[in-house]
Amino acid sequence: MGDFIIITLMVSSFWLLWEIIRVVSMEWLNRDEITLPAGELGRSELLRCADSFEQLSGMFQGMVTKKEELSGQDMDEVLFRVQTSVCRSCSAAAQCWDYGSETGICRFNRIAESIIQGKELNNGRKEALQKQCLHGDFFFEAVADQIEKARMDMLWHNRLMESRSAAADQLHETACIIRKAAGHICDVRRVDGSIRQQADIRLRMHGMILKDIWCIRQPRNIQLYVTLRTAKKGRCIRTKEVAGLLSAAFGTRLMPDEQGKTVVNYEYSTILFYTEPQYYMTGGVARIARDGEVISGDNFSLFPAADGQMILSISDGMGSGLAAYKESEAVIDLLEQFLGSGFDKETAIRLIHSSMLLQTEGQSSATVDLCMADLYTGDCEFLKIGASTTFLKRKHWVETITSTSMPMGILQDVDYECTRKRLEEGDYIVMVSDGVMDALPQMDAEEMIKDYLLQSETENAKELARSLLNYVLQSDRQQARDDMTVLVGGMRRR
Secondary structure (H helix, E strand, O other): HHHHHHHHHHHHHHHHHHHHHHHHHHHHHHHOOOOOHHHHHHHHHHHHHHHHHHHHHHHHOOOOOOOOOHHHHHHHHHHHHHHHHOOOOOOOOHHHOOOOHHHHHHHHHHHHHHHHHHOOOOHHHHHHHHHHOOHHHHHHHHHHHHHHHHHHHHHHHHHHHHHHHHHHHHHHHHHHHHHHHHHHHHHEEEEOOHHHHHHHHHHHHHEEEEEEEEEOOOOOOEEEEEEEEEEEOOEEEEHHHHHHHHHHHHHOOOEOOOOOEEEEEEOOEEEEEEEEEEEEEEEEEEEOOOOOOOOOOOOEEEEHHHHHHHEEEEEEOOOOHHHHHHHHHHHHHHHHHHHHHHOOOHHHHHHHHHHHHHHOOOOEEEEEEEEEOOOOOOOEEEEOOOOOEEEEOOOOOOEEEOOOOOOOOOOOOOOOOEEEEEOOOOEEEEEOOHHHHOOOOOOEEEEEEHHHHOOOOOHHHHHHHHHHHHHHHHOOOOOOOOEEEEEEEEEEEE
């Protein structure tokens, strides 16, 4: 139970840890006295912290010893319990269990072997047991009962070992996250020289005072953390206007963070600007709950993540109704928190999977259909865990992406499949839950959806999602035998 509490708190706090590190980094950005050596010092401290988590991970992993079958020590414990409960008050106990006598031991071993192998005692053995033991039936039932208890103890032992293994994995992922954060600290550089002067002049000409600019250069883009305010109290300037001024100074098209502030006012604030991607994505969703259910067990998400990524995801909880909804909602919420904070997809999936394995009340499982579209390059990664087919609608053809993996939360090691594709302007990503595919004839489901998408002429993602769901419902006489979700993303060039 202690392992479960620790790891549950750890999972729910990982994304918060990452945000705290980012906030601390931003605090450093606003201090004029910070220099590169100070950044190196902070990096060293974080790396030492990461090493500590890695050592803890090794300790937990070293504690993992799973059992495949009952050991000799387990059977000795079963024998002791049977002797205590059945034979202690028996008048013939001395004859069966005296030192040097193997009568009781042999009898116990024969019965235990039959029970473990799932065999019933034949009539001859039952008669022999009745003759040899004054409490034959009671003795047999006691052996069977104690072996069943030993098996349950073994199952709980293995469950504890799985929890420790999950704890080790999460501690390892924590170490990786901290190392990544340590790398970001030293990537930050203050902008000085002529570029800083150009930005300062342009902003002053438009009524703004620049305090500082810090830059993180990445292979595909740059990120600018700009601290500024308006020169006059009561005036507000849109961050999009600021982005245009900074673009002229830096010689590249910049845009403000879509999840950040939208205006600059008289109070100093630090705003993130980054290189404008060449693509943007339009989205649409259509969904319906299973007949007889008030709420759908499917959940979905469509949001921009760190570093110019657009995330599309569907999760289908086990079963239907409220219980399935809660399972899929938890998966989607954690995906948004982790991916939105800059975690890589593999780390996010492993952390969510291990948290599901640690559920104490029944089995928790859900499918994950994840798409990460890079709006800078058009590269798109698809990750599937027990998920249904995804369709890529090109200009003149439709491509399918399938998976044979198991849902999350069933196997000890998460089973997922990854596929990479290149998207172009006008392409559509069409993701569906398994209820959509199951509503169509099994052998023809993919071909029917491909034909429909090829014939569809709409360029509106929302309309495409609605019309596809209506087409599937009409094919099954307007019946929703399972929860259905259609999520569509359309690539557009800016």
